[in-house]
Amino acid sequence: MAQENVSMKENDMAQTGFEPRILGFFCHWCCYAAADSAGVSRYQYPPNVRVVRVMCTGRIDTRFILEAFKCGADGVFTGG
């Protein structure tokens, strides 16, 4: 069921041409490193995320997330 929802959403997005702008907070040690590794391995993914590197996701203040939405983010990604 969940799968179906996702694909329906994807269809919606494809039809409307909606390209979300996502702000990512990446932990230097894991997610940021993983994103680098993805690059080294040439994994391809959609170009919708802009990255703010932090030394730990523990650094992320709730204010940061709210501010991101205020600045037009359609989504916030925290990776840590």
Place this chain on the structure above:
Amino acid sequence: MVEAGRSPNIEIITNARLEALEGKPGQFLAKVHQAPRYINEDLCTACGMCTMYCPRPVVDTYNERLDITRAPHIDYAQAIPSSYYIDAKACLRVNYDTCNLCAQTCTAGAIDFSQKPKKLELNVGAVVLAPGFGKVDDEVLEKFGYGKYPDVLTSFEFERLTCASGPTEGHIVRPSDNKPPKKIAFLQCIGSRDETCGNGYCSSVCCMYAIKEASVAKEHEPDLDISIFFMDVRTMGKGFDEARKRAQEKYGINVIRARVPRVDQVDGKLALTWTTPDGEHHSGIFDMVVLSVGLESPEDAEIISKVADIELNHYDFCKTSVDAPLATTRNGVLVAGAFQGPKDIPESVTQASGAAAIASELLSDARNTETITVTFPEENVELEREEPRIGVFVCHCGVNIAGVVDVKAVRDYAGTLPGVVLYEDTLYSCSQDALKSIAEKIKENRLNRVVISACSPRTHEPLFQETLRSIGLNPALVEMANIRDQCAWVHAQEPEAATEKAKDLVRMAVAKARLLEPLDQPTVDVTPSALILGGGAAGMASALSIADQGFKVILVEKSKELGGNLKRLTWTLDGQDAKKVLKDMVKKVKAHKNIEVLTEANLESISGYVGNFTSTISRKGKTEMVNHGVMIIATGGREYKPKGYAYGESPRVLTQLELEEKLSKGKSFLKNARNVVMIQCVGSRGEDMSHCSRLCCTQAVKNALKLKEVKSDLNIFIFYRDMRTYGFYEDLYRKARKQGIHFIRYTPEKRPEVIKQARGIKVKAFDPILGDDLEIPASLVVLSPGIAPGENEELSKVVKAPLTSDGFFLEAHAKLRPVEVAVDGVYLCGLAHGPKSLEESIAQAKAAAAKAAIPLAKGKVAVAPIVSRVNQDACIGCGICESLCPFNAIRLEKVGKRKKAQTITASCKGCGICASHCPTLAISMGGFTDEAIMAQIHAFSPEGCKEE
């Protein structure tokens, strides 16, 4: 290379050769002849004016003669030293005393024709030979039409063609008509595994580099049709099989198992004929043929051998042994890289570090007597305090970035951002010449904030930070925008979107840069000891090296005694007595005053950071705490336990190690034996373990030869997928074939079956040459199960060091940091890193020891300045930070009447949990202040977004 060029303790003498080496370890006198380069390295700015004006064209040997340059030139932009030199043979001024144009055009006044050859006498304590490899004779290549047909290229030439800074700027074209080829054939084993040219060995690297070159070509030209003709596909390196699979599946590269005997030209195209293993003949027409040329011993190997007084092996490579792979036959003279035997970059780099460890062992008494420490100019505090003057440098990284992202557009966009006073693009920002030019531009333009828009700060920030320091700016004033690893590389098919993303990332970086503040660079003392996990060959070898370098070692072994897998080995691959190697090592370890051995011990937990770790070791029901500065993971691997093949059901089915153990006890078990069947890749390259275990082919051949030695009338059959007897092990393979051992290839779809019968067992398998099934009644079936990772998963969690998908520890960088893990101060060697031979384990152990000894020898490590700072005026002493800090790095202290939080800088990891939870925003993180992160968030919106 840039690092070597920048180190004040490395003096680089180019254009030079060793003429004599006198003396003994610790006191060598090396006589070196240095030819003039006619350009003063210190004055040359690498501007290229001399090349532009020189009237004398010469073939560009760096570009494999595919291009033309001039007498004064530099081989490539990143060359070290980053200075041009004059080809004396071609220069008119040198030979005829005319011209002198270059000297007149050089504005730096760097051209100096008065330079004479120099005789240098160097007093050194140890010598490392690293002359690399030589080229296979053209005569060998001519058999394949090289030199006769223009579109037959060597792999080295092809590599230049695929290079963005090469003669064709990365476009693959046929030399005959400059048109892009449609069909390319790679022929393997040219000048390798070929006794007719004297090179009976396997060059080890060509299979993988051919696959790499083919993949790069396909990435560039997706419609290319590429076939690679292999004898065996020898991709036995770590992760190589995966890359090969990807090349076949993703790029559709054809793998053909055949040796093409010759190349003919028909109507301007190249005709090949070949025979596949099923006996069928084929032919095909190709637009281009690439010869995968092997690695020879260096041209001047014999001269080196005479001058340095060392012995060579029968292929003119440096002679070494399994238990001392980096030692030549002369004490104090070491070897690293391809001169020791054909090998790839990770292994060469590993060996180089290993050789450095041995040199360091030899010279430990003299440590710090000749070292030079760099002093940086005083910080220009005034400039740092001025309004931000930001410089943005956007890197092409060759085609890595510029192939996808419109670098010039990003550069121009950067110019529109507030605070930016300089915006430029650079071909390779990290190259020596670019760093020099960046430094100059920072000075010229009085920049006080710098944004490097290039690769990852994880790998390159230190380099740019040092550039800032070198000109009197605080290293914290540089910010990087990662437009390669996290942009160009991952959005290769969407250049426009990638360019937009790059612009956004630069805008965000500039916004942060505006708010960067100078930070202090604290240092902390190092506990001068190493904790080594694992008492096998690798652990013992690294323990001995660190101990010989003068530092304490705590060697932790989980079992009752030292030895690890080496205990189960009877003979080394070069036929030495493995038991003796083991005995010698154990004896040395036990007798060494600097080594404390803890058996039946386990690492429970580890805390701290490079230089100051504290570990909890459990031993016989008790736990103890150990302080140490560094740690080496040498926990080994294990023989995979075979499934199926009647293993465990019949006493006639053994593993290779079990066979060795049996053989070492006597030959009576072979009394009535007639047929022995060996099956390769029982565990490896299969469903349970996808990796190649690298050793099993050679081990099987070694044991088969041993069986033949003991009982010459045995029929031995080896079922294999690819015989991967790389390097000089190929000699054993050839010997085995000559002795009549049968080698039969099988495919994973048709694996040999072991069938139990009423009396004995038989092996049923498909023979591709007969095209039919074979049934062999077997007296003995020997399985090559391969090497499985040890209990790495648990340790990986304790140490926080990542594993590969195969379950081995992942190195920080395959080529640049092959024995380090992602955690600073933790190093890696032996089977914990991946399957490898004893010889390779020992070399790697030495390398890990060399790297681990660096912080120990320095005595101090710099603490990253990204720690938290408490503004005690704003702190209300609530204690939330203290309760949340996972590192106990912040605590409340009484200041006056009230309690205030204070950071313990040495323990702080800079995670920022304290800062994000402080109700009064009294905590600020170095390099990651609230203001800086907020500025990044605001800059996320292209239109800008202001805090209300």
